Amino acid sequence: MSGAAVTVYVPGDASACSLGANATARALEAEAAKRGKAVRVVRNGSRGLYWLEPLVEVVTPAGRVAYGTVTAGEVPKLLDAGLLEGGAHALRLGDIGTHPYLASQQRLTGARLGIVDPASLEDYVANGGYAGLAAALAMKPADIVKAVTDSGLRGRGGAAFPTGIKWQTVHDQPVAQKYIACNADEGDSGTFSDRMLMEGDPFSLIEGMTIAGIAVGATQGYIYLRVEYPHAARALAKAIKAARDGGYLGADVRGSGKRFELAVRLGAGAYICGEETSMLESLEGRRGEVRVRPPLPAIKGLFGQPTVVNNVVTLCSVPVVLARGAQFYKDFGVGRSRGTIPLQLAGNIKHGGLVERAFGLTVKELIYDYGGGSASGRPVRAVQIGGPLGAYLPASEFDTPLEYEALAAKSALLGHGGVVVFDDRVDMARMARYALEFCAVESCGKCTPCRIGSTRGVELMDRIIAARAGANGHQAAHDTDMALLDELCDTMFNGSLCGLGGLTPFPVRSAVRHFREDFQRAN
Numbered sequence: 398m399s400g401a402a403v404t405v406y407v408p409g410d411a412s413a414c415s416l417g418a419n420a421t422a423r424a425l426e427a428e429a430a431k432r433g434k435a436v437r438v439v440r441n442g443s444r445g446l447y448w449l450e451p452l453v454e455v456v457t458p459a460g461r462v463a464y465g466t467v468t469a470g471e472v473p474k475l476l477d478a479g480l481l482e483g484g485a486h487a488l489r490l491g492d493i494g495t496h497p498y499l500a501s502q503q504r505l506t507g508a509r510l511g512i513v514d515p516a517s518l519e520d521y522v523a524n525g526g527y528a529g530l531a532a533a534l535a536m537k538p539a540d541i542v543k544a545v546t547d548s549g550l551r552g553r554g555g556a557a558f559p560t561g562i563k564w565q566t567v568h569d570q571p572v573a574q575k576y577i578a579c580n581a582d583e584g585d586s587g588t589f590s591d592r593m594l595m596e597g598d599p600f601s602l603i604e605g606m607t608i609a610g611i612a613v614g615a616t617q618g619y620i621y622l623r624v625e626y627p628h629a630a631r632a633l634a635k636a637i638k639a640a641r642d643g644g645y646l647g648a649d650v651r652g653s654g655k656r657f658e659l660a661v662r663l664g665a666g667a668y669i670c671g672e673e674t675s676m677l678e679s680l681e682g683r684r685g686e687v688r689v690r691p692p693l694p695a696i697k698g699l700f701g702q703p704t705v706v707n708n709v710v711t712l713c714s715v716p717v718v719l720a721r722g723a724q725f726y727k728d729f730g731v732g733r734s735r736g737t738i739p740l741q742l743a744g745n746i747k748h749g750g751l752v753e754r755a756f757g758l759t760v761k762e763l764i765y766d767y768g769g770g771s772a773s774g775r776p777v778r779a780v781q782i783g784g785p786l787g788a789y790l791p792a793s794e795f796d797t798p799l800e801y802e803a804l805a806a807k808s809a810l811l812g813h814g815g816v817v818v819f820d821d822r823v824d825m826a827r828m829a830r831y832a833l834e835f836c837a838v839e840s841c842g843k844c845t846p847c848r849i850g851s852t853r854g855v856e857l858m859d860r861i862i863a864a865r866a867g868a869n870g871h872q873a874a875h876d877t878d879m880a881l882l883d884e885l886c887d888t889m890f891n892g893s894l895c896g897l898g899g900l901t902p903f904p905v906r907s908a909v910r911h912f913r914e915d916f917q918r919a920n
């Protein structure tokens with residue numbers, strides 16, 4: 398081997414791996430060895446420009462130089478072209494930070510994604526990590542809660558509840574044992590920001606949970622991680638061990654005399670386990686079934702104790718608030734939607750990936766300026782925002798800003814920030830049927846409007862779809878079925894115990910409202 402080892406970043410992110418990043422990493426090591434060159438391959442997180450994965454970055458004296466898409470087969474040619482020195486090649490992208498997709502983003506929560514080695518505590522600290530905890534340890538718990546309240550941070554898991562108010566409730570409970578439960582079930586279709594953060598910057602979640610624990614007086618945290626995320630499980634296990642070894646977790650966090658312990662629990666593989674009370678049931682070892690509220694988890698949560706339940710993105714945003722101040726965070730965003738939101742662009746889209754921006758970017762800007770339009774090249778007909786329970790928006794609504802209140806005004810929701818794109822070949826009656834089928838399959842079964850209503854809804858949609866083709870009777874029967882569908886949506890919306898049954902009418906009704914022609918009879 399000749400010379401000092403050159404550091405090469407090859408993402409170990411699950412999506413990058415599914416696109417061949419492991420083979421690329423192995424090829425780099427093998428081909429460099431053949432050439433007598435020393436390389437140190439670091440498995441970083443993804444930058445979130447998924448159409449360029451595997452995206453390889455080489456550390457040169459002039460900075461990091463990116464190449465993409467680098468398949469294993471390209472590696473020998475790239476090494477011949479001087480990849481280890483940042484040499485010229487058709488796949489050379491230069492400094493990826495200056496790529497318009499990234500340069501125009503406002504990465505606060507995901508600031509370190511793709512930049513740091515997720516397994517290295519030193520790297521985390523060197524890139525601004527644990528500054529939030531240091532600030533928090535110098536404050537009174539009530540002042541930490543106040544900073545989070547003042548920042549305007551609202552939960553990124555879906556319900557957008559003000560995080561500071563939730564923390565205040567737990568803080569105010571006069572009991573010894575409290576918990577922090579991180580919701581890492583990430584069940585929404587087209588979403589991956591939790592996964593990216595846990596795989597690419599796991600210490601930020603650990604830091605956020607530690608700050609939460611110190612703020613509300615909780616000594617134990619659990620991460621409820623969806624079982625389908627093995628890469629995240631490995632990244633978290635390594636990071637938790639490093640944090641404990643470094644004195645950032647345990648009986649005496651950074652010599653403060655405060656205790657905070659952390660453990661990961663794998664999820665049970667059901668969508669409903671992401672609903673916070675089902676998640677608590679599952680964490681306690683039972684079947685994921687929704688609990689009746691009140692009492693709220695903040696008063697009587699895990700094992701009957703006061704519990705903060707927060708999403709991964711929410712908790713990863715907390716260190717930013719503490720390190721840079723509530724006002725800094727609050728200065729991003731619009732109206733009551735403060736800070737930034739990591740939007741996840743998926744479906745039929747040319748440039749899918751992670752776009753973190755202050756609230757207020759329009760759907761149009763997201764899918765055209767960032768996404769580059771549909772992957773198929775056909776017109777975009779609809780987007781579904783906020784997962785399987787989110788509404789569909791037609792092209793005429795693409796000027797809507799991506800923020801909580803503007804979407805609510807359109808009977809839509811932002812949820813966890815997932816945006817799934819469909820071209821003009823989508824059959825919206827079938828999408829409405831799919832929403833009801835999803836609800837029927839995933840229902841926990843506790844309440845009737847959801848358990849029975851979803852199944853009756855699928856049957857109704859089957860009749861409506863059959864009638865479209867001129868089958869199954871006459872116009873009057875079709876009209877009755879459409880009226881019945883509307884009534885069913887009313888019942889599910891008003892009568893369901895939780896958001897699964899309660900929000901399923903959103904995709905169904907929005908499909909009927911905006912794409913009625915797909916539900917009409919052919920004649």
Ligand SMILES: Cc1cc2nc3c(=O)[nH]c(=O)nc-3n(C[C@H](O)[C@H](O)[C@H](O)COP(=O)(O)O)c2cc1C
Pocket residue numbers: 551552553554555556557558560580581582583584585668669670671672673674706707708709711712895896897
């Ligand atoms: C059916 C259903 C599924 C949910 N799935 C998730 C999930 O996968 N991840 C998540 O963070 N929140 C999910 N939520 C929202 C949680 O119930 C809860 O509001 C959230 O974890 C609170 O954290 P936050 O305030 O930080 O958003 C779901 C809600 C419902 C009704």
Ligand code: SF4
Pocket residue numbers: 669687839840841842843844845847848893894895896897898899
């Ligand atoms: S709405 Fe569905 S998932 Fe929610 S409690 Fe009722 S049956 Fe369970």
